[in-house]
Amino acid sequence: MERAKIIETTNRxxxxxxxxEPDDIxxxxxxxxxxxxxxxxxVDLVVVIQSHFGFKLTADDFKGVDTFEDxxxxxxxxxxxxxxxxxx
Amino acid sequence: MNRVVITGMGxxxxxxxxxxxxKNSLYTGKSGIGIDPIRTEMGYGSALTxxxxxxNLKKMLKRRMRVGMGQESRYAYMATTEAFxxxxxxxxxxxxxxxxxxxxxxxxxxxxxxxxxxxxxVKDTALMGSGSIFKSMNSTITMNLSTIxxxxxxxxxxxxxxxxxxxxxxxxxxxxxxxxxxxxVCGGAQEVNANAMGSFDGLGAFSLQMDDPTKxxxxxxxxxxxxxxxxxxxxxxxxxYESAVARGANILAEVIGYGFSSNGLHISQPSVEGxxxxxxxxxxQANVAASEIDxxxxxxxxxxxxxxxxxxxIGSIFGGDNCPYVSSTKSMTGxxxxxxxxxxxxxxxxxxxxxxxxPNINLENVAEEAKPLNLAKTTINHKIDTFLSNSFGFGxxxxxxxxxxxxx
Numbered sequence: 186m187e188r189a190k191i192i193e194t195t196n197r198x199x200x201x202x203x204x205x206e207p208d209d210i211x212x213x214x215x216x217x218x219x220x221x222x223x224x225x226x227x228v229d230l231v232v233v234i235q236s237h238f239g240f241k242l243t244a245d246d247f248k249g250v251d252t253f254e255d256x257x258x259x260x261x262x263x264x265x266x267x268x269x270x271x272x273x
Numbered sequence: 274m275n276r277v278v279i280t281g282m283g284x285x286x287x288x289x290x291x292x293x294x295x296k297n298s299l300y301t302g303k304s305g306i307g308i309d310p311i312r313t314e315m316g317y318g319s320a321l322t323x324x325x326x327x328x329n330l331k332k333m334l335k336r337r338m339r340v341g342m343g344q345e346s347r348y349a350y351m352a353t354t355e356a357f358x359x360x361x362x363x364x365x366x367x368x369x370x371x372x373x374x375x376x377x378x379x380x381x382x383x384x385x386x387x388x389x390x391x392x393x394x395v396k397d398t399a400l401m402g403s404g405s406i407f408k409s410m411n412s413t414i415t416m417n418l419s420t421i422x423x424x425x426x427x428x429x430x431x432x433x434x435x436x437x438x439x440x441x442x443x444x445x446x447x448x449x450x451x452x453x454x455x456x457x458v459c460g461g462a463q464e465v466n467a468n469a470m471g472s473f474d475g476l477g478a479f480s481l482q483m484d485d486p487t488k489x490x491x492x493x494x495x496x497x498x499x500x501x502x503x504x505x506x507x508x509x510x511x512x513x514y515e516s517a518v519a520r521g522a523n524i525l526a527e528v529i530g531y532g533f534s535s536n537g538l539h540i541s542q543p544s545v546e547g548x549x550x551x552x553x554x555x556x557x558q559a560n561v562a563a564s565e566i567d568x569x570x571x572x573x574x575x576x577x578x579x580x581x582x583x584x585x586x587i588g589s590i591f592g593g594d595n596c597p598y599v600s601s602t603k604s605m606t607g608x609x610x611x612x613x614x615x616x617x618x619x620x621x622x623x624x625x626x627x628x629x630x631x632p633n634i635n636l637e638n639v640a641e642e643a644k645p646l647n648l649a650k651t652t653i654n655h656k657i658d659t660f661l662s663n664s665f666g667f668g669x670x671x672x673x674x675x676x677x678x679x680x681x
Contacts, residue, residue, distance in 0.1 A: 204336045223337065225403035232402050241399065 281360025281510035287323030304487035323503025341407030348506030373426030377437025377461030384408035434666025439614025461615035463504030491635035492573035492601035503607030507616035530559025536669025614664035
């Protein structure tokens, strides 16, 4: 999946399921602060990412994710790995 | 001992989504009963149920507040929001005062089933989502409302079958009377969905008169053949008299008596002696004579045995020439189960405010054992100073509350 498609899919579930205002999604803004995430929200992020991309994250995978750009990159990295593992 | 007054109420039921709509339904004798076709597909004997819209809380609450709320919590939220508004409780008051919460609930069937269905599909508990646990626990309503409204006092759920809502109000009354709390949010809620009532239907307890759903619930009528399940949410704001006066609140009424008992007999079969003890205790606690009660909101659910036993219990204490008016609002609402004890206090308060007795609709041929009662077959314009509300539940739990129009 192309990065542009990953970003589009991610933004769609952030808007639809996490009720983020589209205008608040800015590449270098802090994801956690923009979404006002608490520990329970990460459980739901794991669920929604699995449902849209097929792979399952853990809480540790969110370490190092600060901005939206970090978030897209983390998803892209895991998706690539997941796709390769399932192709082999 | 503190006097305990009611300063707010709210309702979300099959008779309407707010107090005004419900009051009009009560006055006109409008039934809220209909058919849920899914129940027939699922194997229910009866597809009858209370029909009410699903509250949409998306514009009212943030996602984090909503994800742990099942249907019964959504109903309770709607009722509690209305009750706080009526009581004049705003955000600043919530933040700066210790307010308790005692709410009746005895199932979260839909949320439990949805959670387990999801687990069976994904085979990974980490993919069930964060809300499932908070929706599925029996205390779901109190954990959600206490969080949403930032309540800082007593906080737990009362599970007492179909007397849950009534006992919640009774316990709130006791906490305030004893001086342990100055304000307690009390109520009851009941989910309304096909997942919640199958096992109850399986007992053959539900009416099968599906040709005309509005006529199926007929408490005290000789032709009654079972109850109609229903639900929603009902909340009252209980407060010490001193607290109400100090903040200049409008006092609607005063709770003056709470009686309770357990039959100590069969798990589902009713008794005369148990409810009679609850009634007598409520009168003694309120320090009023039976002749001072203007209206009894009966528990009567439209089951052959339950109504018969309650009629005999009421008749043994109130029967005779001075029997107060009696009606079962379940003739219009169906049996609101865990919510019923709270909703029927709200219904009776609405009657008290507008001086009328809501009719026991569908009462065409009064059952023999109910003939000593002064049943209101039609709407009666009548002043209510004091009313009594009965609630009984499986396991033989009984609760009777007495409420009086507020006097200095």
